[in-house]
Amino acid sequence: FIIPDWAGFTKHIEDFYWKCKTNTEGKVASYIPQLARMNPEYWGVSVCTIDGQRFSIGDTSIPFTLQSCSKPLTYAIALDRLSPEVVHQYVGQEPSGRNFNELVLDHNKKPHNPMINAGAILICSLLKTLVKPEMGLAEKFDFTMNYFKRLAGEENLGFNNAVFLSEREAADRNYALGFYMREYNCYPDKTNLREIMDYYFQCCAMEANCETMAVIAATLANGGICPITEEKVLKPDSVRDVLSLMHSCGMYDYSGQFAFKVGIPAKSGVSGSLLLVIPNVMGICTWSPPLDPLGNSCRGVQFCEELVNEFNFHRYDNL
Ligand code: GLN
Structure with a gap:
């Protein structure tokens, strides 16, 4: 096994869990009612190693919406199906240094990276228009969900229609980003913006x-x-690119500090989820709805810091 002393390891995870549980900082996202209603007490941590050892503690079987945690996944599919050369004709690899939904493009008038809203909307346009273009929106939804399920080992993965409808209602900024990118010809030919926005939501x-x-x-x-x-499910080269951008851009405008302090590729979402990828060792997901001002889960970020304080998972430990 990759972690020989599994019981010893999970004991530490439990300790971090209880330590972070007392952290009551942050505010639950309030831009849609389904997120605003989330109980701020929810707190769960799940671990799965590359050889399938698993551990969970807390609220780990309650569903939440993926939100921005879907961004590395759609980016991965686009890379796998279209190649990095094609994908990066349309989207950059640079942290934006701004909020995740800021109305801003890079110097080439492309979205900065696929981990923020503009970039993820653009990735949706590539998946819709360039990957199996004959598929309608319904088929493309199934195609995408099928990929997510395969990444998840065919475990529970669903769709929250109330959140989808709310997202679409409360999406002035996302529409603004969508139109702004259309103004600058960011999308491939034949892109239908309304369809792309629905696909993104x-x-x-x-x-x-x-x-x-x-x-x-x-x-x-x-x-x-x-x-x-x-x-x-994915080519190793695609995953390499996804992890590179999770490392530099996955935690919104905290990405630089997170890369410095934690040094592990990660992606957070506005529902309070945080994906952590320790290459060749394990994946971790933490979930706690209260967010800090930059949009990252307060308990999630604290958990990551506790983890690298105890274990040498930081990219530049072991020098
Ligand atoms: N649905 C959210 C949005 O588009 C997702 C962003 C996020 O998780 N930060 O604004």
Whole structure:
């Protein structure tokens, strides 16, 4: 096994869990009612290693919507299906240094990276228009959900229609980003913006729990092979690119500090989820709805810091 003393390791995870549980900082997202109603007490941590050892503590079987945690997944599919050369004709690899939904493009008038809203909307346009263009929106939804499920080892993965409808209602900024990018010809030809926006909201409204999301993180840690089903879902090169951008851009405008302090590729979402990928070792998902001012889960970030204080998982430990 990759972690020989599993009981000893999980004891530490439990300790971090209880330590973070007392952290009552942050505010639950309030831009849509379904997120605003989330209990701020929810707190769960799930771990899945690349050889399939698993551990969960807390509220790990309650579903939440993926929100921005869908961004590395749609980016991965786009890379796998279209190649990095094609994808990066349309979207950059630079942290934006701004909020995740800021109305801003880079110097080339492209979205900065696929981990923020503009970039993820653009990735949706590539998946819709360039990957199997004959598929309608319904088929593309199934196609995408099927990928997410395979990454998750066929475990619980659903769709929250109320969140989808709310996202679409409360989406002035996302529409503004969508139109702004159309003004600058960011999309491939034949892109239908209304369809792309719906597709983006659908990806945000996919639903899973910590246990399932830990398997997705473990599939990324394992170079694209799901540790539960042993299915090769993504090419290792695609996963390498996804992890690179999670490392530099995955935690919104905290990404630089997170890379410095924690040094592990991660992605957070506005529902309070946080995916952590320790390459060749394990995937972790934490979930706690209260967010700090930059939009990251307060307990999630604290958990990551506790983890690297105890274990040498930081990219530049072991020098
Ligand atoms: N649905 C959210 C949005 O588009 C997702 C962003 C996030 O998780 N930060 O604004």
